Amino acid sequence: MRVFVAIEINCNEVINLISKFQTEFNINAKPVEVQNIHFTLQFLGEISQDTAEKVIMSLNSIKFTRFTVNFKNIGVFPKLKFPRIIWIGTDENGGNALIDLAKQVEKALKPLGFSVDKPFKPHITVFRIKNKVENISEKLDKFKSIDFGSQEITKFKLKQSVLSSKGPAYYDLTEIKAEL
DSSP states (O other): OEEEEEEEOOOHHHHHHHHHHHHHHOOSSEEOOGGGOEEEEEEEEEOOHHHHHHHHHHHTTOOOBOEEEEEEEEEEEEETTEEEEEEEEEOHHHHHHHHHHHHHHHHHHGGGTOOOSSOOOOOEEEEEOOSOOOOOHHHHHHHTTOEEEEEEEOEEEEEEEEOOTTOOEEEEEEEEEOBO
16 A cells, blocks of 8 residues: 555645635646645555554654644745646744654654655645646746645644545545644
8 A cells, every 4th residue: 555644734724725826826737636735744655554554553652742834935846947846835833843743753664664765845735747837936926925824733644545547545544643
C-alpha cells in the first residue's frame, strides 16, 4: 500500500477561501480537490501491511500539543519559470510547529528504515501543473497578500493513497491526537 503521514485541512473557512482562490487563479493546471488538501509530514511510499502496523506503533509514540497554523503566502515548486506545483504556505509560528512535528515523525520512523530526501517545507499543494504554462509571476503577485484563515492542528494521520484515472483517493489508517 502507498502511504504518507499528513495533517488534513478541515476548517470550512480555510477550505472555502482556497476553493475561491482555485477558481479565481485561472491557470491551465489541475486544482487539488479541496477534500484532499493536506500537509504531507512524510511520504513513505509503498509498504506492506506488516510495515504499516510497525509505522502505526511508532507514530503512536509521538507526543505533541495542539497549535494553530495561519495560511498565507503563495509559491511554486520547483521554480517560478517552470512551476509544477502551486502551494499555500504558513505563518512563521505555525510553520515552525509543523517543522517540529515533521521532525518528530522523521525521528520516530527512522528506526524502521524511512528517511526524508529533503527538509520539510510547510505548504499545502493547491494546483498541479502538467504542461508548461505562461509566466505566472504577475498572477501570483495579485494573490500574494491573501489571507486564507487559520486552523488549529489537533491531530495527524497515517493515510493510504489509492491512485486511479480520476485522481487519488485517500483513506485513514490511523489518527494520532495532540495531548490536551
